[in-house]
Amino acid sequence: MHFGINVKAYAYNRENAVGYAHKWALGRNPAYYDFSKLGGDCTNFVSQCIYEGCRVMNTLPVYGWYYFNSYNRSASWTGVQYLYEFLVKNNGTGPFAKEVPVSEAEPGDIIQLSFDGTTFRHSLLVVETGKSPDVNNIKIATHTFDRDYYPLSNYVFKKCRCLHIEGYRK
Secondary structure, eight states, X not given: OOTTOOOOEEOOOHHHHHHHHHXXXXXXXXXXXXXXXXXXXXXXXXXXXXXXXXXXXXXOTTTSBOEEEXXXXXXXXXXXXXHHHHHHHOOSSEEEXXXXXXXXXXXXXXXXXXXXXXXXXXXXXXXXOOSSOXXXXXXXXXXXXXXXXXXXXXXXXXXXXXXXXXXXXX
């Protein structure tokens, strides 16, 4: 995170992120490792979608957000909580977000679920919302249990949080 550096912000391309989600929700892009058998592929997939919407990584060791291969990647690329921390705290290059109510979700945003009410363990990409977004009219795409246009309301969870991608810096 580069504090104090004035870096210009750019608009996140939500259409590209959602288009990528639809293309790869039920399959795997061979350019990325499939983490399904190593704890899950959901956040890896969401990171790929976000990357498609901004095309900029943050290669800062430890605290960045990047993927070069399965052994050279940041924890935030594949870890639910690490992605959250990166997006809401990022003041440097790459995407940045703020946590918002689900009612402010837009296609291309991220929803994270906690099934026990304590730890968030699943990342989903919003692909569609109703006129007034809520849990009952948001559709998502995700990996591990591959889904596209899947109703958020079909999940049984105790908490959810929405990360609105505000843009990216390069």
